[in-house]
Amino acid sequence: MSRLRKEFLKGIIISNPVFVLALGLCPALAISISIDNALGMSMGVAIVLLGSNIMVATLRKIVPNAVRIPVFIVIIASFVTIIDLLFQAYFPPLHQSLGIYLPLIVVNCIVLGRAEAFASKNPIFDSIADALGIAIGFMLALLLVSFIRQMLGTGMLTVFGKELLRLPGLASHPMALFVLPPGAFLVIALLLALFRRMGVLKNE
Amino acid sequence: MKSALSNYARPILFLTLVVFIAVSVLSLTYQATKDTIEEQQDAKIKSTLQELFPALDTYEYQDSLYTIYSQDDTIGYAFLTSGKGYGGNIDIMVGIENETTLKGILIISQQETPGLGNRITEDWFTSSFAGLSLSDVFLKKDGGAIDGITGATISSRAVVDAVREAAMEKIKAIPERTQAKAGDLE
Structure with missing residues (x-):
């Protein structure tokens, strides 16, 4: 049990996909302009990651080595397409705001990375713990980046259309740079540096 | 010899099988969600039209023009158009009362910069039309x-230009439609 807990917890900080492994930066940079997007994106990634880790771990002993990667990609692409259709049917506004980044989960290196590096070598339950940990780590990273960008870039915090917080002064003169692409690079670079400074990387 | 053959055959068969299963699962999902997705899109259009024309009872869609009815009277027309904004296409539903007057507009989707361009969705902007x-x-x-x-001239102008140009284009179709309808009744 403690082994599962270890696999689960490592994804959150020690090998946080965004800040430590530096994987999945493309969606992290692109969609981290609002908390809504961060939640929707990490939900999509979590479901795909969980599904693909389970499938890959189940098939790991019978997949011929030569076609390993194509098989993983087919599994991942199927899950992504299913998620895309389900979001379109049941969460249309979220589907709209994630736009192209939802189908692009298929090329998110976190998902293939975990399939190849972990699920193809470990039993199912370890792979589930790994998927959940990494997914939560990804979600926390996206939430942190989105929170900073939304606060500085618009001066307010809105979640699903509800205004939770408004910074006086900043709301009327927001630092729009932070919701633009350069802001994404700045915020993520500073957070990466911070994680490094705090010595999170020491154990790697 | 036999093992060499199975060395080649096994990966091919395995991958084919995986793809076959994946395709079956996907087509099942597609069938299962198809109707809901269509309903969602219809519901979205209906609620958008209702927001533009609160008196709407029914509407009819033909040649990319929505004709809005309140009871049996035509109270206006609406159509979708899109403008080229700063971050991509801006899709707009435009309502017109008659050949010369706008009823209102609603932004359906946009990818403009939050805090700047995406303020085109705010009420004070859309209601000024x-x-x-x-x-x-x-x-x-x-x-x-x-x-x-x-700070968002490109986005504002994209909306304004798209609305005006599309409206100019669409009103040409209206008189014919009205006449055609009157002709049908005879």
Whole structure:
């Protein structure tokens, strides 16, 4: 049990996909302009990651080595397409705001990375713990980046259309740079540096 | 010899099988969600039209023009158009009362910069189109009646231009449609 807990917890900080492994930066940079997007994106990634880790771990002993990667990609692409259709049917506004980044989960290196590096070598339950940990780590990273960008870039915090917080002064003169692409690079670079400074990387 | 063959055959068969299963699962999902997705899209259009025309009872869609009925009277027309914004296409539902007057507009989807361009979705901006005559649909700085958004001229102008140009185009189709309808009744 403690082994599962270890696999689960490592994804959150020690090998946080965004800040430590530096994987999945493309969606992290692109969609981290609002908390809504961060939640929707990490939900999509979590479901795909969980599904693909389970499938890959189940098939790991019978997949011929030569076609390993194509098989993983087919599994991942199927899950992504299913998620895309389900979001379109049941969460249309979220589907709209994630736009192209939802189908692009298929090329998110976190998902293939975990399939190849972990699920193809470990039993199912370890792979589930790994998927959940990494997914939560990804979600926390996206939430942190989105929170900073939304606060500085618009001066307010809105979640699903509800205004939770408004910074006086900043709301009327927001630092729009932070919701633009350069802001994404700045915020993520500073957070990466911070994680490094705090010595999170020491154990790697 | 036999093992060499199975060395080649096994990966091929395995991958084919995986793809076959994946395709079956996907087509099942597609079938299962198809109707809901269509319903969602219809519901979205209906609620958008209702927001533009609160008196709407039914509507009819033909040649990319929505004709809006309240009881049996035609109270206006609506159509979808899109403008080229700063971050991509801006899809707009435009309502017109008659050949010269706008009823209102709603932004359906956009990818403009949050805090700047995406303020085109705010009420004060979209409601400033209501009741305007088509010849006034320009930004104030271009001699029209609409306040642009500070710092987001491209987005504001994209909306204004798309609405005006599409409306000019669409009103040409209206008189014919009305006549055709009257002809049907005879």
